[in-house]
Amino acid sequence: MSDLYIGLMSGTSLDGIDGVLADFSGPRMVVTHHASMAFAPELRAELLALNTPGSNELHRAALAGNALSRAYAEVVHALLERSGQPASAIRALGAHGQTVRHRPQEFDGTGYTLQLGSPAVLAERTGITVVADFRSRDVAAGGQGAPLVPAFHQGVFGRADETVLVLNLGGISNLSVLGAGGASVLGFDCGPGNALMDHWCQQHTGQPFDADGAWAASGQVLPALLASLLDEPFLHKPPPKSTGRDLFNPIWLARHLQPWASADPVDVQATLTEYTARACAISANSYQNNSTTLAVCGGGALNTHLMARLQAVCPAVRVVATDALGLPALQVEAAAFAWLARQALHGQPGNLASVTGAVGARVLGAVYPA
Template sequence: MSDLYIGLMSGTSLDGVDAVLADFGGSHPRVIGHSSAALPPALKTELLALNAPSDNELHRAALAANALVRVYAEQVQSVLRQCRLSTSAIRAVGAHGQTVRHRPQEFDGTGYSLQLNNPALLAELCSIDVVADFRSRDVAAGGQGAPLVPPFHQAFFGRTDQVVAVLNIGGISNLTVLDPAATDLYGFDCGPGNALMDAWCLTHTGQPYDDGGRWAAQGQIHGALLKRLLDEPFFAKTPPKSTGRDLFNMPWLKAALAQTGPLASADVQTTLTELTAQVCATSVQQTSAHCKTLIVCGGGALNTHLMERLQKALPTCQVASSAEFGLPPLQVEACAFAWLARQMITGKTGSVQSVTGARGARILGAIYPAQAR
């Protein structure tokens, strides 16, 4: 049976959809195709709006999920054309969906993590089995439901001779510590990644992100604002922990700005970039002091200024893009969900108790067959 899987990811940063076609038939995962597309502006706006309470949410969320899945389906077809493969060559598609709320363990003790998706429609459009709903089982087992990528990081980037850390900087940042001497895998959300920087950049420049961090490089770090942002209690929490736009959003930033007085917009961007660099660097220092290599993936790896600030904060550690280790930054998460789909199809667990804090490892996801069996 085929060991080819497609992974689909549209992350918290809302910068687009990535599709990866991965071959798991060898001793090491291998990406053989990648396709990406920006989200249509109206869909991106709607998905962002659905991160907060609003009118007629259920109706709008259902239609947004349908629209997102149509973008997913286009990317599945794109990567198949690129690799000159038919749908029958693919064992399954792993479709994460778009996170709009992430509140594990809250309200009733269980909480929830909600990803907009319509895997049944995706299975109809693609004629391939679809695996989706990866987070809810871990949340049901008392876990955070995030991060889910550390086991894949271990499979792809782990080494037997040294401690390696993997830092994913999407909308939210998360860290994986790969210590060959450790009994348990360790990983958690650090805090904001690109979400605040992107939102501020869009508001003040009209651009969806700070390309290469060039705007941030022109400003100055505002010490009082940075200190106020770093006072956020989430940063002092002990893992397992996860977060999202439910916490790190524009109202959160504006509440801090209200206490500091008027600031130049470029200085705020510089300070937000420093915030991400500091919370990520502190996470590395606190959990993997012997780490010699920090592999950075996600859109943040393309932000030159942010990478320079990370390197300055971690002078004894090599800070490098995941591209230098065999997997470009924008392919890592999509490949991880291809891997998680394979774990589910083959009946293997995808979560790790030491990462999410659940009562145990669980098989993650539900399958939507392409057709009746």
């Protein structure tokens, strides 16, 4: 029987969809094909708008979920075409969905996490079994519902002789601490990744992101603003912890920027980039142990200025993209959701209680048969 799975990821950065075709038949998972697609501007704008309360939310969220699933299906068809595999050869696909609210343990003690998408539409459009809604069961079990990738990171990047640190730089940053020989695995959100930098860049340059960090590199860090940003309590909260645009959003940023309303936008961008690096460094330096490597994945790994700043503020480790460890930075999270889909179909846990704070291991995801 085939052991091929597809993983689909659209993250907090809202830059688009990454999909991988992963083969689990050998001793180690192999990504055989990768496809990506940018969001249509109107879909991206609607998904971003749905991160905050607005009118007619239920109707808009349902339609946005349908549109997202149709876009997911296009990525799936691209993977099938490139690989020459029929849909019938794929055991299942794992679809993360688009997070628009993430409030675990809040309000009623359980809280919730909400990822938009229509797994039913995706199953109909692809003819492949879909596994979705991975985070809710962990939240119901008292966990943060995030991050879910550390167990996957351990299998792909873990080493027998030393701790490895894996930093995902999506819209939000999260760190996996992979103990030597799998003795322990930790993971938690560090703070902002690309979300604040992308927002500021879009607002002031019209570009969706700061390519290579070139704009930020041309500015000067504002020390007092940086100190204000670093006072954010979440950065200093012990794990387990997770966050999202519910906290690190334009309203949060505007509040901090009030005393610097006349600052040059390029200097604010330089400061936001430095803030992202230092927020990650607080976590990486605290959990460095005997690690010599900080492996970076996600879109932030392509920001050469941010990577240079990470190296400067994490001097005890070598900062590299996960490409150097055998899996390209833009494929890691999608591959993790292929793995999570496989775990679900095999009735195996997908979470780690040591990471999320859940009361125990749980099988994650709801299954929509082909």
